[in-house]
């Protein structure tokens with residue numbers, strides 16, 4: 224379980240309008256093809272025992288996840304592989320600072336065509352009335368959903384991904400330093416940093432690893448604080464900042 228004393232400290236130091244975003248990998252019960260309730264119990268404990276509010280549940284769509292436990296997925300073929308990780312967006316108060324206008328996606332071709340043609344008032348099979356006020360695009364892009372690969376705007380996906388060829392990986396290899404084995408793609412923190420903070424706000428990563436979040440925050444002109452147990456990971460993270 225994510226340590227509750229650490230969660231309580233995060234709550235204590237967070238600004239009143241601040242957010243705490245937690246990626247929870249999820250796990251399976253030992254010896255059975257059934258799911259552990261860990262991530263649900265953790266979210267409930269963070270809300271009911273620590274005092275956070277659950278602002279939104281998001282899902283990081285990651286089709287590259289390994290088919291684990293192999294016994295149940297690739298050998299006995301009981302269940303399908305996982306392709307999402309839970310990301311809990313928690314806040315200190317009910318009204319965290321946030322704006323989806325900072326993470327809008329470009330409109331798709333269908334929406335652009337519809338807007339050019341104009342819309343007739345109609346009632347959808349779901350019962351939703353689409354009226355003339357939908358006729359004009361009110362924002363410069365479409366609102367992302369909470370399944371995060373689909374939600375990530377193109378410009379966020381382009382910078383600093385964690386491929387085998389990024390600067391961090393290449394420089395670690397050159398220097399013979401261990402590459403962090405569990406790095407985020409930078410697009411994931413970039414989405415939350417943009418939506419939940421503005422320039423000069425502070426982003427703190429308490430389990431920083433290779434400091435993907437610090438480097439992403441730096442690119443987005445936020446201030447950042449990184450904490451990491453193993454000094455060699457933090458030492459190698461300097462390579463993320465060489466091109467700045």
Ligand SMILES: C[S@@+](CC[C@H](N)C(=O)[O-])C[C@H]1O[C@@H](n2cnc3c(N)ncnc32)[C@H](O)[C@@H]1O
Nearest residue numbers: 405406407430431432433434435450451452453
């Ligand atoms: C999943 S990794 C984070 C990877 C990071 N998101 C990245 O992109 O590189 C979690 C990190 O938390 C660190 N860690 C574990 N317990 C910690 C603690 N009590 N304080 C600080 N760091 C800790 C581990 O050493 C590990 O590097």
